[in-house]
Amino acid sequence: xxxxxxxxxxxxxxxxxxxxxxxxxxxxxxxxxxxxxxxxxxxxxxxxxxxxxxxxxxxxxx
Numbered sequence: 048x049x050x051x052x053x054x055x056x057x058x059x060x061x062x063x064x065x066x067x068x069x070x071x072x073x074x075x076x077x078x079x080x081x082x083x084x085x086x087x088x089x090x091x092x093x094x095x096x097x098x099x100x101x102x103x104x105x106x107x108x109x
Contacts, residue, residue, distance in 0.1 A: 049077035051086035 048071040057064050057080070064070055069089055072080065080086035 048072065049074050050089040050091070051077050051080055052089045053080075053086050055085050057085050 050069055050071050053064055053066055053068045053070065056066060059070055059072065069091070070086075077086070077088065081088065
């Protein structure tokens with residue numbers, strides 16, 4: 048699995064993820080996300096659990 052950081056909102060596995068969210072995907076999906084400008088490879092070491100990263104998502108205003 049490859050960890051990427053989203054540059055734009057993206058739905059993955061039926062769940063909406065926001066900008067700066069980190070997700071793990073297979074290498075082909077990671078390549079596609081990067082080539083489309085949706086994500087960048089995560090520079091964080093792979094041994095760092097996703098849960099320990101701060102999660103910031105700006106909720107839309109009603």
